[in-house]
Amino acid sequence: MKAILLMFVFIGVATSVKASGVKVTPGKYHDDYHLKLELVSGRYALNTEYGYNEGGQFEVFVPKVNFPIAAPNCKENIIIRMPYSHDTEANKNLYDKLNASENVTVTLEINPYVSVLSVEPLELQLENCNVFFRQKNGGYFNQL
Template sequence: MSKMTTKRLLPCLIFTTLFSVASSANQTAESNLHDQANSDRLVKAVSDIEENARPVTESKTEIKVNPGKYFSYYHLQYLLNTEHYKINQDYGFNAGGQFEVLVPKEHFPIAAPNCNRDIIIRMPWSSIVNDKKALYEQLLSKQQNTLVTLELNPYVKVISEQPLQLALTYCNVFFRHKAGNYYDQL
């Protein structure tokens, strides 16, 4: 999945599921019912994502689309309001500078129809941890709102290019990372 966008992966999943349903004609009726149930769940998930997507412009959030070799990367700057996030204390600050921030999905500017409660903002692992530790301490203190740069890939689906409409397929986004360190720019 590292080299495929969700946009490319979804048709593959649909094709695989539909092929599975079609090829199961020789199987028992019970097996066919199971395949149909899986196909129905997939169709519903795609429908939910498309229905719940909202234009990014409605949330007044600037999304920077950075073209990559194989697919585009979607970055945004997001203000972590001290009243609308919490640090995942169970996860803590791990070796490699990893930590998690939980934001209720209703306070996140990108729709996440498959997410029940919180968007998980994760800091990726790397050997460079000083900037990550400083950001973690600042967020933990909750003394001020903090502007952070996030990467929506790989769990983002493009609903529309014009106007840009995105939806998250899972509850995870990441702090932007570049050259092994947190990268606080679009």
Template sequence: MSYFKNAATLLLLQALLCACSRAAVESPTLPYVLNHSTTGKTYYHLMYALTADNLLSVERMDHAQFVANGGQFEVEIKQSAFPIQAPHCEGNIILRMPWVSAGNDLSEKYQLYSALTTLVDSAKGSVSVALELNPYIEKTAEGIQLQYCNVFFRHVYKQYIPHVKALSQ
């Protein structure tokens, strides 16, 4: 009797493992990563490669203007090349770097800004950026979509965060 019980358990385990393996292979890979804060809020992050094909423009300014603007700038991305649908958006996607007050270190933001202006000017290469899809998203049966034409560079503690991994608490 115990032989049949063990054999049945093994068959059940084998069926479960096969089903899990099939699900892992057949499940579509989401283009975004979910991270949760200590308060339980869900954040949607996306690593996105900006290229000459999808980056349409970068707001232009010199270093003094960049500092005066608190590191805030905008870039325009071709909506048809963006991996998250934006059905209510009639134009392209606006990607914004948030403003920070004077006295904050802007060096990493300025390096990114310079890399993006170089990309537009040269029309060569790519720049990978971390994006924060919140707060302008809504859940749908297919996943998520943008409510508007806006997304942000990932920005926490007054700094650009160049990855989509969870932040250590």
């Protein structure tokens, strides 16, 4: 019984720690959640079928075990998507680094597919299996 209780306490603490690096920005209609994530070589894969597309769009697969926010509805991977951008230079530079299997720290937008399980301490859970690279003013924005 003690082992089960300790395991439950450990899981609860681990979940709280997972969201500790998330920056919450209050918005007019909803809060925005941003996260810095280091994509480590060998722990991510580019979607080579999708490739690099018009507007600098591409996708990266990260095994959900390597993603810092719980995603119980996902079977295997979290898909990080680069949305269409007007300025694609930063997108292409990032894509080239990922294609070369470099370690890269990126900034993600966790909205809109996130549920807030607890505000204090912050605990989040992904509802779907995808998140986006952060965008601002029509381009990739690699800052919190």
